[in-house]
Amino acid sequence: MTIERIGQRQNGCGPARGSLPESRRTTRWIKSVLASTVLCAGAWLTPAHAETATMVLATEPPTLVSLTNVATTALAVSGKVTEGLLEYNEDLSPEPLLATSWNISPDGKEYSFKLREGVRWHDGKPFTAADAAFSINLLKKVHPRGRSTFANVTSVEVPDPQTLVIKLSQPAPYLIKAFASTETPIVPKHLYEGTDAASNPNGNTPIGTGPFKFKEWQRGNYIVYERNPDYWGKPDPKIDRLVVKFIPDAAARSIAFESGSVDFGYRTPVALSDLDRLKSLPNLKFETKGASYSYNVTRLEFNLDNQYFRDKRVREAVAHAIDRKVIVNTIHYGYATITYSPIAPGLKEFHDPTPSPYAYDLKAAAKLLDEAGLKPTDGKTRFRLTLDFNPITTEGRRLAEYIRASLARIGIAVDLRAQDISAFVKRIYTDRDFDFAVNGASNLFDPTVGVQRLYWSKSFVKGVPFSNATHYSNPEVDRLLEQAAVENDPKTRVGLFKKFQDIVAEDIPDLNLVSPTFLTLHNAKIHDLATTADGAEGNLAHLYVK
Amino acid sequence: MRLLSRAGKSLSRTAIQALPVVLGIVVLNFLLLQLVPGDAADVIAGESGSATAETMAALRKQFGLDQPVLIQLANYLDHLAHLSLGFSPRYNTPVGDLIMSRLPFTLLLMLSAFVLSLVVGIAFGAFMAAFARRWPDRALSLFVLILYSAPGFWVGLMIIVLFSVKLGWLPSGGAMTVGADLTGLARMGDLLTHLVLPSISLACFFTAVYARLTRSAMLEVERQDFVRAAEAKGLGPFAIQMRHVLRNALIPVTTVAGLHLGNLLGGAIVVETVFGWPGMGRLALDAVMARDFNVLLGVLLLSSFVVIVANVLIDLLHAWLDPRIESV
Numbered sequence: 001m002t003i004e005r006i007g008q009r010q011n012g013c014g015p016a017r018g019s020l021p022e023s024r025r026t027t028r029w030i031k032s033v034l035a036s037t038v039l040c041a042g043a044w045l046t047p048a049h050a051e052t053a054t055m056v057l058a059t060e061p062p063t064l065v066s067l068t069n070v071a072t073t074a075l076a077v078s079g080k081v082t083e084g085l086l087e088y089n090e091d092l093s094p095e096p097l098l099a100t101s102w103n104i105s106p107d108g109k110e111y112s113f114k115l116r117e118g119v120r121w122h123d124g125k126p127f128t129a130a131d132a133a134f135s136i137n138l139l140k141k142v143h144p145r146g147r148s149t150f151a152n153v154t155s156v157e158v159p160d161p162q163t164l165v166i167k168l169s170q171p172a173p174y175l176i177k178a179f180a181s182t183e184t185p186i187v188p189k190h191l192y193e194g195t196d197a198a199s200n201p202n203g204n205t206p207i208g209t210g211p212f213k214f215k216e217w218q219r220g221n222y223i224v225y226e227r228n229p230d231y232w233g234k235p236d237p238k239i240d241r242l243v244v245k246f247i248p249d250a251a252a253r254s255i256a257f258e259s260g261s262v263d264f265g266y267r268t269p270v271a272l273s274d275l276d277r278l279k280s281l282p283n284l285k286f287e288t289k290g291a292s293y294s295y296n297v298t299r300l301e302f303n304l305d306n307q308y309f310r311d312k313r314v315r316e317a318v319a320h321a322i323d324r325k326v327i328v329n330t331i332h333y334g335y336a337t338i339t340y341s342p343i344a345p346g347l348k349e350f351h352d353p354t355p356s357p358y359a360y361d362l363k364a365a366a367k368l369l370d371e372a373g374l375k376p377t378d379g380k381t382r383f384r385l386t387l388d389f390n391p392i393t394t395e396g397r398r399l400a401e402y403i404r405a406s407l408a409r410i411g412i413a414v415d416l417r418a419q420d421i422s423a424f425v426k427r428i429y430t431d432r433d434f435d436f437a438v439n440g441a442s443n444l445f446d447p448t449v450g451v452q453r454l455y456w457s458k459s460f461v462k463g464v465p466f467s468n469a470t471h472y473s474n475p476e477v478d479r480l481l482e483q484a485a486v487e488n489d490p491k492t493r494v495g496l497f498k499k500f501q502d503i504v505a506e507d508i509p510d511l512n513l514v515s516p517t518f519l520t521l522h523n524a525k526i527h528d529l530a531t532t533a534d535g536a537e538g539n540l541a542h543l544y545v546k
Numbered sequence: 547m548r549l550l551s552r553a554g555k556s557l558s559r560t561a562i563q564a565l566p567v568v569l570g571i572v573v574l575n576f577l578l579l580q581l582v583p584g585d586a587a588d589v590i591a592g593e594s595g596s597a598t599a600e601t602m603a604a605l606r607k608q609f610g611l612d613q614p615v616l617i618q619l620a621n622y623l624d625h626l627a628h629l630s631l632g633f634s635p636r637y638n639t640p641v642g643d644l645i646m647s648r649l650p651f652t653l654l655l656m657l658s659a660f661v662l663s664l665v666v667g668i669a670f671g672a673f674m675a676a677f678a679r680r681w682p683d684r685a686l687s688l689f690v691l692i693l694y695s696a697p698g699f700w701v702g703l704m705i706i707v708l709f710s711v712k713l714g715w716l717p718s719g720g721a722m723t724v725g726a727d728l729t730g731l732a733r734m735g736d737l738l739t740h741l742v743l744p745s746i747s748l749a750c751f752f753t754a755v756y757a758r759l760t761r762s763a764m765l766e767v768e769r770q771d772f773v774r775a776a777e778a779k780g781l782g783p784f785a786i787q788m789r790h791v792l793r794n795a796l797i798p799v800t801t802v803a804g805l806h807l808g809n810l811l812g813g814a815i816v817v818e819t820v821f822g823w824p825g826m827g828r829l830a831l832d833a834v835m836a837r838d839f840n841v842l843l844g845v846l847l848l849s850s851f852v853v854i855v856a857n858v859l860i861d862l863l864h865a866w867l868d869p870r871i872e873s874v
Contacts, residue, residue: 054724059832062590062636068601071593142604144596198608203638219637219647220824222724243724247822251703252719259711259718392592422584422837425592442595453596464599465591 051240051545053526055536056253056262056269060220060246063203066182068142072267077244079181079539080225081122081208085113085132085164086179088533090292091348092445094176095532097539098132098186098209099164108171108488113164119232121188122207122214128161134189136166142197149178149449152486171488174446180293181210182537183445211237211541220246231541238544250274250394257284257521263545264522264529266290266536271394272333275519283524290535291518295344295443298327298336298395300403300511301428302436304471308383309436313372315508318436319358320365321406327514331398336514341501342451344443344515349494352501358508365410374411382411388428389438392421395516400438430463432471441466445533447497448485455504456481472509556861564854571850572626572843576619579839585611586636586837609635622843631844636836641844644829649848651721652825654737655817656810658745663752664803670753671760671799672792678765686757694754702747702820709743716743719822744821748814752806756799763795770794796867804860808853 061073065082085099094102099113119127133156140150152168152175159165168175178184186209191202206214211233212225225242245262247253250271256262257270257278270278278284300322302309309315324338337345340356358364369375374382385407389400397418404414419427427433444450453459453466457473477500484496504510520536522529525545532538587605591597606612610621625632631641670686677683710718717723721740728736767773768791776786815827826845833841 062593062836063638069590069594070596071590073593142601144591144594144598144601147598147600196608198604199635199638201638218824219639219644220829221721221822224724245720245724245822247719248828249699249819249822252706252820252822255703255706255711255718259714261710261718261720419583420835421592422586422589422835423582424584425588426584430588461599463602465588465597465602466595467597 051238052243053239053241053540053543053545054243054245054261054263056256056265057244057246058248058250058253058269061223064206064214064217064223065187065203065208066185067139067187067203068144068198070144070182075182075534075537076266077223078185078206079210079534079537080212080242081206081210081214082181082185082187083208083210083539084179084181084184084186085115086176087538088177088180088293088445090289090533092177092292092533094179097181098127099179102176104176108173109168111166111168111175113166115162115164116232117162119209120230121190121209122228123188125188125190127186127188127209129158129164130161131189132164132186133158134193135186136184138187138192138197139184143184145183145444145449148453149175149183170486172486173488173490173493174448174485177445178449180445180534181539182293182534210539212242212539222246233541236541237539238542239540242540254278257523260523263526264520264536266518266520268335268516268519269521272335275333275335278521285522285524285526287520287522287530287535288517290520290530290532290538292346293445293532293534293537295346295515296440296518297339297342297344297443297515298399298438298440298513299342300436300513301439301469302508302510303432303434303469304509305432306385306435308374308385311372312508313368314374315511316358317365317368317372317410318407318412319356319508319511320361320368321410321412322403322511322513323360323406324513326402327399331395331402332514332516335517335519337517339512339515340505342441342443342454342504342510342512343447343497343501346515347443347447349490350447350497352498352505354502354505356505356508356511362409369410369412376411380411381413384413384415385435386415386417387436387438388417388419388424388434390421390424390440391419393440393516396438396440399513403438425465428469429465429467432462437469439469448481452481452485455500455509470509472504472507474503474507477503477507552865553862556858560854560858564851567854568847568850572623572847573619575843575846576622576839579842580615582834582837584837585609586839587611589836590636622840626847631847632840634838634841636838637841641840644841645826645844645848648824648826648829651823652811652814652827654741655744655748655814655823655825656807658741659748659752659814660803660807660810662745663749664756664799666749667753667756668760668792668796668799670757671795672764672787674757674761675764675768675791675795676787678761683761690754690757693750694758696750697816698747698751699816699820701750702743702817705743705747706820716740718743719820721824744817744823747820748810748817752803752810755806756803759799759802760792760795763798764791767791767794793867797864800860800863800867804856807856807860808849811849811852 057073057076059073061077062071063069063074064077066074066078083098085097086094087097088094098116100116101114103112115129121127136156139146140153152170152172153166154169155167157165188207191207192200211228211231213228215224215226217223223244227237227240247256254270254274302315304310328336328338339345341352343350345351369382376382387400387403389396400416404416407414428437441454442450454468455472455477457478460468460471480496480500484493487493487496520530527544527546528542529536531542586609587602590605610618622632634641634644637644674683674686706718709716717740723736773790776790814825815831818825818828830842830845
């Protein structure tokens with residue numbers, strides 16, 4: 001009986017027995033007791049689950065299914081249990097998931113999906129098209145974006161248990177990109193029917209079709225998922241257990257990566273200032289892939305109702321005073337891309353890389369302010385403004401500080417105003433009590449879903465966050481956006497968005513500054529983490545530890 | 547016996563006082579929270595990065611925010627009267643469950659840090675007093691000053707770097723090894739290894755306070771007549787220090803320590819954040835950020851109970867330390 005043998009036994013925490021002569025058996029028994037004691041002691045110091053992967057999140061998700069709440073933390077965990085119809089590769093072209101094939105009618109008004117056969121929910125009930133149809137109707141009602149994403153959906157039909165047909169009143173060219181697990185989760189009809197989706201217990205103890213089964217949620221501490229042995233994609237998943245830990249402190253997250261107590265995190269899970277130090281560690285890898293399902297654009301939004309920003313010359317002057325290169329290099333430590341357009345560079349087919357007509361030029365800025373009749377009163381300061389910033393990222397504050405410094409050079413005094421996210425959202429979107437604000441907006445997977453809401457005059461709705469905050473209104477822009485939302489021909493649609501970008505670049509209701517590069521950090525032993533467009537937000541069925 | 551009857555008296559007196567105090571705390575907290583800008587729906591929409599007018603209205607309805615403030619307060623008090631702390635729509639869980647899942651961890655961290663700081667602080671203080679104005683006193687004073695002035699999060703991070711990154715002896719965060727499925731002693735051991743670093747970093751500041759207090763209190767007591775009397779009747783210096791000087795010097799220390807118990811409950815937020823310790827401070831902070839006021843009110847209510855109970859205990863401790871102190 002050797003230590004190796006005991007090591008091979010599952011949970012080898014007791015003396016092993018064999019058929020040996022009494023005396024030898026006794027000594028061996030003693031040896032094996034010693035050995036297993038050592039092993040057991042080791043087991044609670046360093047858990048011996050080789051096939052566990054641990055994900056780190058800064059905060060705890062409010063729910064484990066991204067149905068009524070799509071906070072980033074909820075997106076991070078939802079897809080492991082609750083899958084969607086499709087997944088997407090790096091350039092956002094669809095791949096099968098719960099749907100094996102799909103077809104869009106030539107007029108773009110009918111989507112039909114063939115669903116995978118033999119899929120079962122974690123509670124053993126069969127998954128059918130009725131579940132998918134129920135989910136889409138539910139999402140249309142309760143998902144924060146559902147009402148806009150599925151706006152054109154007139155009916156969802158189930159001709160047979162493996163077929164789903166979605167009928168639209170007019171084409172929705174972005175829709176085929178909306179079926180990812182996190183964006184359009186397919187939930188079990190038998191658990192949600194006739195209940196209130198937001199307070200359904202499935203949000204805390206999810207049942208899905210995914211590669212991982214929910215096991216335990218220790219509030220404020222961790223979530224544990226276990227391998228689903230009956231997964232339709234057998235032999236996936238490749239790991240036995242997925243753990244999600246919440247570490248609110250950025251420095252502590254860096255340390256957790258360093259000490260190996262967490263294996264991966266995404267959307268740049270550590271402070272940018274720590275990246276250089278962490279990059280020198282041999283056991284950590286950095287990945288830019290797996291972030292193409294959601295590009296962000298960092299923006300400076302002018303309140304066009306403000307007495308100064310109503311004058312386009314003032315906005316031009318501000319545009320001339322800001323150097324995007326400094327923002328990339330100093331504020332984002334190089335982990336960002338310059339953008340002049342509200343459509344992120346990552347959405348390659350739509351993004352217009354043409355530089356802003358208002359290049360960095362302090363003299364031109366000062367001249368414009370002089371022309372606007374805003375001459376310095378005390379020889380230095382022309383006027384005073386308050387700048388708010390979205391507190392959800394640390395870069396927001398630093399960017400606001402940079403803008404304050406830049407604008408001081410052209411005689412605009414800026415006071416920064418810090419507040420938490422709730423106060424910020426209320427101030428900007430409900431009270432509209434702001435001059436200008438550093439904010440971010442997600443492009444999501446398509447400009448109609450992510451960008452239109454920021455510029456469309458009809459999306460100026462008080463009390464609705466991440467709508468048209470500037471109060472921009474241009475009939476031509478409205479027309480272009482509305483047409484692009486239903487344009488079935490991809491080329492024409494790209495043309496419409498190009499025109500839209502030209503106009504807003506000229507009008508500057510806001511300044512689009514940079515698109516942050518989101519890094520996925522992972523231990524070198526973790527492989528195949530970012531195989532889809534949503535990377536770590538995906539179902540992680542292919543992830544393995546080696 | 548006397549102690550017991552005192553305990554009874556003290557408890558009944560506290561119970562009579564506690565009810566209006568707690569009610570006042572609840573109503574005041576509730577009304578103060580109404581002044582905070584933004585509500586839970588704003589937070590959820592802010593986190594989600596998307597919303598429509600309909601989802602905002604649905605969220606407000608779900609959180610009961612569409613009701614007038616006084617109705618909301620009445621509803622809350624109604625829940626309390628039925629011994630329920632209400633429901634957190636954000637976490638889709640009863641507040642009582644959320645708090646009870648954190649309370650054991652909070653009490654564990656709080657009490658271990660409290661005991662650690664008292665024991666070490668009093669030991670340091672007694673040592674410094676014994677060597678007053680000589681070099682061991684000076685050296686220890688300097689160390690205590692460092693403990694006093696170093697912020698808790700910094701101490702936390704530094705001991706993480708030393709003990710878990712460099713030496714690899716102790717885990718860097720969390721309260722237990724996830725997924726190890728431990729039971730019995732192994733589970734206790736696991737919990738304790740996770741507890742060491744957070745309680746040390748939480749205890750540092752308080753250790754310094756108690757050390758300084760003990761030192762000065764002992765030096766003051768040493769000059770009093772009964773100490774001279776004890777010396778005159780031939781007691782050894784160690785017995786005098788322990789039985790007469792230290793015991794009398796403990797009155798101010800325990801008074802301040804009692805006040806600190808409430809502080810520890812709230813002051814643990816920083817340490818909980820650095821160590822990812824699932825305590826109530828963090829729950830309260832998250833509740834503020836999320837405008838999840840049912841949770842926050844629950845935490846505040848429970849904290850006020852803890853403070854009241856702590857005061858009773860300190861009261862009793864005083865009676866034991868110095869029988870002359872009578873409860874009124």
